[in-house]
Amino acid sequence: MRVVRFRAYLLHLPLRKEIKHASTSRHESTNVLIGCELEDGTVGWGEGVPRSYVTGETPEGAIAQWQATDLAQFGCDCQNWSDVIKLCRAFSLAQMQDDPRDCYGNALRCAVELSLLDAFGKRFGEPVNRIVPLVAEAEPVRTHLEEVRYSGAVTAEKPFKEVISALKMRIYGFQHCKVKVGISANEGDRLKRIRQVLGKRIVIRVDANEAWPVDQVVSRIEPLLPANIACVEQPSLHEEVEGLAEVRKQIDVPIMLDESLTSMFDANAAIQAHTCDLFNIRLSKCGGFLRSLDLAACAQRHGLGYQLGCHPGESGILSAAGRHWATSVADIRFLEGSYDRHLLKDQLTSPDITFQYGGRARRIDRPGLGVSVDPRAIERLAEPQGTYEVS
Ligand SMILES: [Mg+2]
The missing domain is CATH 3.20.20.120 (Enolase-like C-terminal domain)
Known part of the structure; x- marks a missing residue:
């Protein structure tokens, strides 16, 4: 079973009340949403929350990084959870800037990984927590x-x-x-x-x-x-x-x-x-x-x-x-x-x-x-x- 396509979105979620802390305040959260479609039509969803003061990413930056990422690496055949774990471990996002802490792109990475886990979990009829004993x-x-x-x-x-x-x-x-x-x-x-x-x-x-x-x-x-x-x-x-x-x-x-x-x-x-x-x-x-x-x-x-x-x-x-x-x-x-x-x-x-x-x-x-x-x-x-x- 292979991934055939992804869809990317910016998700705008209005909050019930303003959230304030020492670094920022917000009325809305803008998240990255990734949909992953398998060849049988199964769709999985993943989400990441880019916060520039945490990993340096912005929502728009995350989309630009996804556009620059080589998608051929997602084309492998996954028959079981071990194959999916291997795919999630192996994929790499386009390098957009110097990244000494290895964190730029983490929110996008999370969204992509979760979309894969959700899609294959639905395909296998098993919850995502089933991977933990296999890692x-x-x-x-x-x-x-x-x-x-x-x-x-x-x-x-x-x-x-x-x-x-x-x-x-x-x-x-x-x-x-x-x-x-x-x-x-x-x-x-x-x-x-x-x-x-x-x-x-x-x-x-x-x-x-x-x-x-x-x-x-x-x-x-x-x-x-x-x-x-x-x-x-x-x-x-x-x-x-x-x-x-x-x-x-x-x-x-x-x-x-x-x-x-x-x-x-x-x-x-x-x-x-x-x-x-x-x-x-x-x-x-x-x-x-x-x-x-x-x-x-x-x-x-x-x-x-x-x-x-x-x-x-x-x-x-x-x-x-x-x-x-x-x-x-x-x-x-x-x-x-x-x-x-x-x-x-x-x-x-x-x-x-x-x-x-x-x-x-x-x-x-x-x-x-x-x-x-x-x-x-x-x-x-x-x-x-x-x-x-x-x-
Ligand atoms: Mg904190």
Whole structure:
């Protein structure tokens, strides 16, 4: 069974509310959508979320990269999952610029890979999670979970709105909650207020989105300590990441890398320089399902923790892919994603796989990614960027 053509789109997903953090704010997410058609007519869908401040990609840049990519490499015959895994490992996107961290194109790579996995999964009648036992590199982190629990998040807002948002998290029964920091002048009081509303039981972690100069990180974290925070995500700019090794000696709160963790190159650099305790792995940012498995296994081997994160504005395609990953990977410290109905005004996919009360969500056992893309939703939300024949 071969791939005969791809279709590319820019997907414009309006958000229910503005999402604000230290690096940016947005009302809409523009994602890359790839449709992959097999010779029997089966179509699979993949999605990536290009964010220029993470991997350097823009949505338009991702389309230009796809237009420049050699499609003949997708023409091989795939009879089983091993062939598909081999294809996903082997394909390479056009090189558009110097890429020392091996991350430019990761969002596009994720979209292409997921479209292949979805298409062949549907063809084989098997869910995408079925590949995890077949990926040798994933051996240290394999598991099989029927249910997972997602985190809630409090983004930066006016104090009253923040209290309401934290109250919702508590009532909704989340175990974990992420709080965006790095915007307010008095972060200590803010965290204290949020902790009071959330109660003692919920595990709070904070994400600074690169807001703090590295020589101020310790003094910025100290006021947050009374709120009992479980970890601090990406306190400083990637350019200053090496300074975090010193921060870790001075403060007893685990540090998680996000913007500084996009590839195996980044992972190895972090391990060598002792800059973190945890990785924030996100499928789009890290180049897809397989490369994210590699990163989790790498963290595990080196005694680091990891979470599966998401980009706000992912459609049900990336939510489903995240679910397959999360129910197949052991020891995920925190889990983000599947916010679909809570975050998006309009849905691209069905059935609805938004997490339930308490952030609870079930394993998906339907073929492929297990969600269908509604053709009418494509018309409403997606801007066609061409059809690409695999000759
Ligand atoms: Mg982050």
